[in-house]
Amino acid sequence: MNGSQPNVRTAAVLAMGFAALVWAVVGAFTLLALPMTLMAFDAPGSENNPWIYAMIVGWALVPLLSLISVPGCAYAVWREFHQPLRVRTLWVLGLLPALGGLIFLGSSLGLEVFCDGSLPCGYPSRF
Numbered sequence: 001m002n003g004s005q006p007n008v009r010t011a012a013v014l015a016m017g018f019a020a021l022v023w024a025v026v027g028a029f030t031l032l033a034l035p036m037t038l039m040a041f042d043a044p045g046s047e048n049n050p051w052i053y054a055m056i057v058g059w060a061l062v063p064l065l066s067l068i069s070v071p072g073c074a075y076a077v078w079r080e081f082h083q084p085l086r087v088r089t090l091w092v093l094g095l096l097p098a099l100g101g102l103i104f105l106g107s108s109l110g111l112e113v114f115c116d117g118s119l120p121c122g123y124p125s126r127f
Contacts, residue, residue, distance in 0.1 A: 012090040013080050019094035020073035027066025027097065034060060045120030052119060054107035061100030069096040 037056045041047050072093040076085055115121035 009080075009084065009087060012087045012094075013077060015094050016073040016076050016080075016090055020070045020077075023066040023073070023097045024070050027063040027070070030059060030066075031063040034063070040119060043119040045122075049111070049115070049119060049121045051107050051111040051115060051121070055104055055111070058100050058102070058104030058107055061103060062097050065097040065100050069093055072096070 037059055040052045040056065046052055076090050076093055079085060111117065111119075111121070
């Protein structure tokens, strides 16, 4: 393993292998639970709440970004023995699916703060 900081590079490569495993499992579980997000629209008027749409987009991004991150992490580990990538690139590949989780958590927090946890939230009907 080449690099000016061998400890940082070793940690990044080990994180890549671990991230590939974790995101494969998390992506599979979130993909299986994705159809259940439609139940967020059961409350009358909740279809007008933009926080719910942001939550569903964040939830759907986790398996989608996992499809990018898992092969990317495997490629980064393979490439480490041939021509190493930059450490920053390794961390971005490993943490990419967390972006969907952050969007989901941020929109959940927004729903709690601005709507007091209410799914309809008093948004006017579009029809």
